[in-house]
Structures are given as structure tokens and as C-alpha cells.
Amino acid sequence: MMVLSSRLVALALVLYVTAVPAPTGHIVHEVRDIIPRGWTAVRRAEPDMVLPFRVGLVQPNLENIEEYIMDVSHPESPNYGKHWTPAKVASTFRPTKESVDTVRTWLVESGVASERVKLGTGGSWIKVNVTIEEAERLLGTEYYVYQFGEDESHTHVACHEKYHLPEHVSKHVEIVSPTLHFDTKPRGPAGQWQKLGSRDDASASSNSSAHAIGQPGFGTSFPKTTGTVQGIIDQLENCDEQIVPNCLRALYDFDYYPLVPEKNSLAIVEYTPQAYNASDLDIFFGNFSPSQVGQRPILYSIDGGYLETEDGGGFYYNGESNLDLQYSMTLVGPRQPVQLYQAGDFYEGASFGNLLDALDASYCTFEGGDDPEFDATYPDPHGGGYEGPENCGTVSPAYIMSTSYGYTEADLTPAYEQRQCAEYAKLGLMGITVLYSSGDYGVAGIGEACLDADGQVDWFGHTFAPAFPVDCPYVTAVGATRVNPNSTIFEPESACEQIIQSGGGFSNVFPVPSYQAAAVEHYLANYPPGYPDGTYNTSGSRAYPDISANGANYVVAVQGEYYLVYGTSCSSPVSAAIFSAINDARLAIGKSPIGFINPAIYTPEFMAAFNDITTGSNPGCGTEGFYAQPGWDPVTGVGTPNFVKLLALWLALP
Structure with a gap:
């Protein structure tokens, strides 16, 4: 304190x-x-x-945005899949x-x-x-x-x-x-912005700004490691000790050959100073997908984003991006290109707002630069950084986007969060699926901090601290599971409680969306957590995660060595690869991409196509958190994907 x-x-x-x-x-x-x-x-x-x-x-019309997005996203709607054009979105709002x-x-x-x-x-x-x-x-x-x-x-x-x-x-x-x-970064001496990513500390301080999201160790979803591992075991019977791509294919019945990769698109979002190391990709591909050695993601530089970190990187600078790209690229295979949205230079960094500017010109805050209260400003006003114009509407959004970064909800203001959440809804209207990792601290916020009675972040608080943007009703929040120790992939997984705890809970900002209301009500009525009033928001709020995927014991190549890695940072890109394959199959028969998936996955038919997780919890704030239970729960959502079942359901939709 x-x-x-x-x-x-x-x-x-x-x-x-x-x-x-x-x-x-x-x-x-x-x-x-x-x-x-x-x-x-x-x-x-x-x-x-x-x-x-x-x-x-x-x-205008923001009050109708849930109605609009349900109209094109709910399986029972006659307009399912009839996504809006960017022009229609811009004119409507x-x-x-x-x-x-x-x-x-x-x-x-x-x-x-x-x-x-x-x-x-x-x-x-x-x-x-x-x-x-x-x-x-x-x-x-x-x-x-x-x-x-x-x-x-x-x-x-x-x-x-x-x-x-x-x-x-x-x-x-x-x-x-x-x-x-x-939502701002403290200024250093002489009013200059401090350089991001100090090598003196692998864990960013809590005063980092909305545009320091790439700081090593910062955020609700930064991967953790137990260190390097010797001897890679690519055997299904050892998936409780080491997760490799074949483990995930077997866990989620995922085997797919892309048919129209030129029509499909998948993007991984990274924030400088996080960056992938090319030689590490080849080391990983050499072991798990030899035909992809030499293959690279397609770089979309946003506001000076670039690939290599300074001073040789290391796990805290290469681990996140290496993880995201090694697994997403290997799972979709060599035929499907993967895009990389690399946001921010090494001095100013970038925010979620900078990303959204690049995806939608109408989101840009004002002529000549972003709002410095929230977002990194380009050209760099302090010198030493990216001197080009801010990227405004320069990137056509991929059909699937995965992000493994997040904040404690209480660190930002509701107005800022609500405005950004509306933009995710607009992306959903255009047929974009936006995935966010749900966080690695269970019911707590960044660094296991909770909230005090006034809702302020407090290391000694006991009130649960939800995260953002995963609490936005218009993104899909992805929690983490694990193969239980001494178990096989043919036995049910549990909520991840190994090194990290699957993030989940109830927003203090956003109300419960209509698509989720019945599932949340069922959980609270049948499996009430039993905590005192004020421990978490019980007033009918957005709950998360929506789904989950394995997030423990991943083998990741970093700086020429293999590390064991844990986090919902693992879960989101893996889910993105699976949903991208479903998009490919729909596009191949002339149908639209799946777009905003939440209204579909909460229907009984789709919930039955997920592997229900019923054991484990997400501890934090001096409690055991919530418990995984039959059906949806605020630990693992509706469960982990079964690709074959989900593919059949989505192919049957218009």
C-alpha cells in the first residue's frame, strides 16, 4: 500500500x-x-x-444497439448473418x-x-x-x-x-x-513521456496508462511461466504436463483444412513493447508444423508498431506475442494467413482506442491526433517516437480478432468504457468476432488487487474486481481450463487454478445483456455463491467469461528455449483459430462469417455443443471466488469448444 x-x-x-x-x-x-x-x-x-x-x-441510436446486433447475430432472427456495411454503421451512429x-x-x-x-x-x-x-x-x-x-x-x-x-x-x-x-501515463522529468518497457522491472506499476497496455507484466492477462523446460513431449498421454498443438486438436476435436483462405481473415492484436521473435517461430514450427518454417504473420503496423524489441527481448517482451502467434498460426495451418495488428511505438505505446481508430475512421477522436487523456498521440509530440500521422481507418478489420490484454475495470471510468464498448458492438454489426482473454487473477484485478467498500482498487480489499474490456457485452470473453494432473485429454477438464486463476465475475458498469440473462439467472438461483452483500455486483450485470479453452502448461519457444506458459492469453488465440475455421467453412458455401457469437452460444443448442466444465473455481480477494457448475458459470462460461458440433450448427444457419 x-x-x-x-x-x-x-x-x-x-x-x-x-x-x-x-x-x-x-x-x-x-x-x-x-x-x-x-x-x-x-x-x-x-x-x-x-x-x-x-x-x-x-x-444517436446507441440505445438501440443491442436490438440492432441481436437482429443480425441471434440464430432465430430472420436477419441472421445480414451484417451491416461500415457506411451504414457510420451513418446510423x-x-x-x-x-x-x-x-x-x-x-x-x-x-x-x-x-x-x-x-x-x-x-x-x-x-x-x-x-x-x-x-x-x-x-x-x-x-x-x-x-x-x-x-x-x-x-x-x-x-x-x-x-x-x-x-x-x-x-x-x-x-x-x-x-x-x-487513464493516463505519468510524465517524467521536463514533461516528457516516460519510455515504455523499462528493463529494470519486469512488472509494470499500477500507474501505467491506457496506452501502456503492452508494459511487461502489466494487465489482467499477461502470461505467466514456471521457467524453461527440457525435453518436449508431443504425446497425447502427457497433455497434463505439456500442452502442444496436438493436445488442443484432440481436446476440442479440431481438424480442419481451409477451403477459401483468401476469403477468410484472422488477426492477433499486440501492443508494443510486446513483439514476436521470428527465430522462435521457426523453432516452434520446426517441432510442431515443419511446413510453416519461414512463414510469418502479415504485419499491419498501427501508429508506429514494429516487430523487434530492443535489448534482445526475453519472456516479458516476447512471451505474449510468441505464444499468440505460435499457437494461432500452427492451429490454422500454412494455408490460412494470420494478420498481426502491432500497435504503438516504443515511446508512446498504444491503447485499445488507438487500435479502434485504425479499424474505424469514425472512431478517431479529433483531427490531427488522438485524445491524449486516454490514448497515445501521434505524431509523437515529444520526439523520439513515431512521427507519422495517426492511423485512422487504415486497417480493414479481420473477421476474427484475438486480444490477450486487459485492465481492472475500476482503473478506468464508466464513460470511457461505455464509449469503447459501443465500438465493439459496431464491429459486431459488421460481422467481426472480437475475443478477449478474461484475466488471470480469478475474481481479483491486476496483481491480485481487489476493491474496497468504495469501489477503489485496494491490495487489502475484499470486494471482487472485474476486468475491462471483457466485461463489455459485445466482446466474447475467454476463460481458462486445464487438463487435471495425472489425467488424460479424454477426461473432463477443470477451471484453471494452476499458476493462474481463470478470470470471471460481474461487471460494475455494464448491465446484463438479454442474450445472457437466463444463463446468469440460472447460475445465481441454483448455485448461489453465498458471499455477503457487497462482495460482488448482484444487481443484474454483465457476467463473464462466455467460453473457455485450455490455459495451462503451454510449451512456447522464447529466445531459443522452451518455456511452460499459463494464462487466458493461451485460451483466446486458440479459440480464435477454431472460430476462424468455422468462418472458412461458411464462406466456402457462400454464407457470411459468424460475427458476434454471444447470442448464438447462449442458446440451448449451442451450449450443448460446448464441453461443460463443472469443477474448479477462480479464487481471489480472500475467497474461493466462484465455482464451475453445470451450465454457464462465471469461471469457464458455457465451456470449451467442440469444433465438430459447433461447425455443424453454424453451417446449418443462414
């Missing part, structure tokens, strides 16, 4: 009682109940400091002229010169640089400089507790930035 000096504590207490009343006619637009762990207000921000003020406009005019008029009538106000790319944001004094007057709030711990070089500017908007403006605004949010 961070201990602050008495001077900082005393100053913080003073700051918290010096609120300025909101202007007449203003209402509270957004509230922050707590400051993220480790940060303390140290002084009022200077009145003449300039802020990159951004107003995110309400996107583009902010209205009324919203643009209302916000612009408010700013001008408040004293901001009209020529300073600009509408951003995609029409979703209004951009204007303002001073602290102007921002405080516009929002009826006070801005402070916050410091992380006692390190005076780690500071951040944000407003205090809440901000206000005129009532007639508020209904047109989704979020204002910078305001309450701490």
Missing part, C-alpha cells in the same frame, strides 16, 4: 473541502467518487495552463447536427472564439484548446495537479470530483476530456 507524506495528506484534505458552486442552470454531468490508488491532489492547476479540451458528442450546433453555440456564447472550435474526424468530437481558467468556468469545477506517490515527476491534471454542463447541453454530450479520468 502506498504511504503518503503527512504534507500531502494534509493538503489533500484541504483541497477536498474547497468546492466552487456550479453555475446557474448547470447540472452534474459526470462524477468520480474516488481517486485511483496512489494519486493525490497536490495543488491547484495554474489558471493559464492550456488544456486540449474535447467534448465527445452523444451518438453519427452525432446529429443539432448536437454539434448546441455544443458549439454553448462554447461561443461562453466566450470561446468561434474560430477556435473545430469538429473532429468522424463528427464525434468537438475540439478546442482552453486555459484552466476557461475550463473551470465552462464546467463549474476546479482543476488540480495530481501526483503519484511522492514522485514529483509523476503528475497529472484533472478536475475535482465532478463537472457540470448546462442542462440543455448535457443531453448532447457523452464525455468531456480532460476532466475526471486517470
